[in-house]
Amino acid sequence: MAPARPLLVLVAIAVTVPLSAGAVAALVFPKEAVPTRSGYLPIPPANASLFFAFYEATHPLTPPASTPLLLWLQGGPGCSGLIGNFFELGPYFVNPDNVSLSRNPSAWNRRFGLLFIDSPLGTGFSAAPSPADIPTNQSVIAAHLLAALQSFFALDPAFRARPFFLAGESYAGKYVPAAGAHILDVNPTLPEALRVNLRGVAIGNGLTHPVAQVATHADSAYFTGLINARQKRELEALQAEAVSLTLAERWLEAAHARGRVLARLQNMTGLATLYDLAKQRPYQSEPVGAFLNRAEAKAALGARGDVKWEECSDAVGAAMDADVMKSVRPQVESLLRRTRVLLYQGIRDLRDGVVSTEAWLGEVDWAGLRAFLDAERVVWRTPGDGELAGYVQRSGALSHVVVYGAGHLVPADNGRAAQEMIEGWVMQAGLFGRRGGTGRGRRRAA
Numbered sequence: 001m002a003p004a005r006p007l008l009v010l011v012a013i014a015v016t017v018p019l020s021a022g023a024v025a026a027l028v029f030p031k032e033a034v035p036t037r038s039g040y041l042p043i044p045p046a047n048a049s050l051f052f053a054f055y056e057a058t059h060p061l062t063p064p065a066s067t068p069l070l071l072w073l074q075g076g077p078g079c080s081g082l083i084g085n086f087f088e089l090g091p092y093f094v095n096p097d098n099v100s101l102s103r104n105p106s107a108w109n110r111r112f113g114l115l116f117i118d119s120p121l122g123t124g125f126s127a128a129p130s131p132a133d134i135p136t137n138q139s140v141i142a143a144h145l146l147a148a149l150q151s152f153f154a155l156d157p158a159f160r161a162r163p164f165f166l167a168g169e170s171y172a173g174k175y176v177p178a179a180g181a182h183i184l185d186v187n188p189t190l191p192e193a194l195r196v197n198l199r200g201v202a203i204g205n206g207l208t209h210p211v212a213q214v215a216t217h218a219d220s221a222y223f224t225g226l227i228n229a230r231q232k233r234e235l236e237a238l239q240a241e242a243v244s245l246t247l248a249e250r251w252l253e254a255a256h257a258r259g260r261v262l263a264r265l266q267n268m269t270g271l272a273t274l275y276d277l278a279k280q281r282p283y284q285s286e287p288v289g290a291f292l293n294r295a296e297a298k299a300a301l302g303a304r305g306d307v308k309w310e311e312c313s314d315a316v317g318a319a320m321d322a323d324v325m326k327s328v329r330p331q332v333e334s335l336l337r338r339t340r341v342l343l344y345q346g347i348r349d350l351r352d353g354v355v356s357t358e359a360w361l362g363e364v365d366w367a368g369l370r371a372f373l374d375a376e377r378v379v380w381r382t383p384g385d386g387e388l389a390g391y392v393q394r395s396g397a398l399s400h401v402v403v404y405g406a407g408h409l410v411p412a413d414n415g416r417a418a419q420e421m422i423e424g425w426v427m428q429a430g431l432f433g434r435r436g437g438t439g440r441g442r443r444r445a446a
Ligand SMILES: *[C@@H]1O[C@H](CO)[C@@H](O)[C@H](O)[C@H]1NC(C)=O
Pocket: 047
């Protein structure tokens, strides 16, 4: 990593004097943007490891020993956590110039330490020793994540006692419940010194119980005005196919049937992306790849120089094909009995949005469900300017948050709201904290 000042001069020159063909601007990786710790965390298969980047809390409100840690997992399956890091919620974002970073004013490492892991094995900088080592199901992924966490906690004796939170988005709606339940199942069998202090799990725009979720696209699109009644019937027929194949446990065919639902919906609506019905262009995350594949960036991050970073790995996607339609709702139910759960969705997502979550949330097997469903849905406004940020419904262990002004990648679209939500939920403060809820279930309990 070169000093920042000369590099800034180089970039200034690049702006005024167009580079000749083939010339490349120097990379600007400011010292303060380098992770507190990063590199590789060994996991069981011989010679395998998962890449990680950790950023310590910048402005914690708690003593270091009790400042929480939060692990962020990206979806896909097979998309790198560094998209979360450099495009959504990390301390620095890659600029459209592909070579420089700017500070994210809504970074998630303000009040707590923030850990990104490229998982499953085969994703991002976590190259698999061989294709056969890429996981094909949630049990293996959960075991790898726990092993990676044990390697992480071993880096600093103070890490392990800090309250730990597991979070992620999209296909992490599978990983987060699977890994969370696995950790809580394994904990009692471990010596105290090796237990994970898991205090809650958060899922953004998740795919968790696909059989219910795949049946909601026609309704979401129709009642938003994006398709007409005839198109709705056509989509419903495609959805029914995906549902019956799922119920028959014909997993590959079911996944492909879901793919046809989404492709048809895309075709009918002509949207730039089903991830956000308000966008005229898809999410512009390409600069992250251009940046991360530069040798200077890999060196600064402690990533292997010989690994080509891809935003999403096709090999991992293919390995996980038969997992797509499988449910982890039982794992969510088991987490609701033992820890706190946050489910949040950007309201503009047509893939894994609000309706899609409501479809399975109403049928979870959990003693607190009745009180949760009866709880008030509170209007959430940003402190200060009173801008509408979304809606919050809470009771007992469960919080459901709808984020206004956001699609699938909530922190990328509405960083301010996402930061307020995650900090409030982790620290149990404000609208998201112990005294914040005004639901009837909460008052009865009080
Ligand atoms: C382990 O992986 C490294 C990096 O790819 C490689 O250089 C080394 O030969 C591998 N060792 C074994 C025992 O496979």
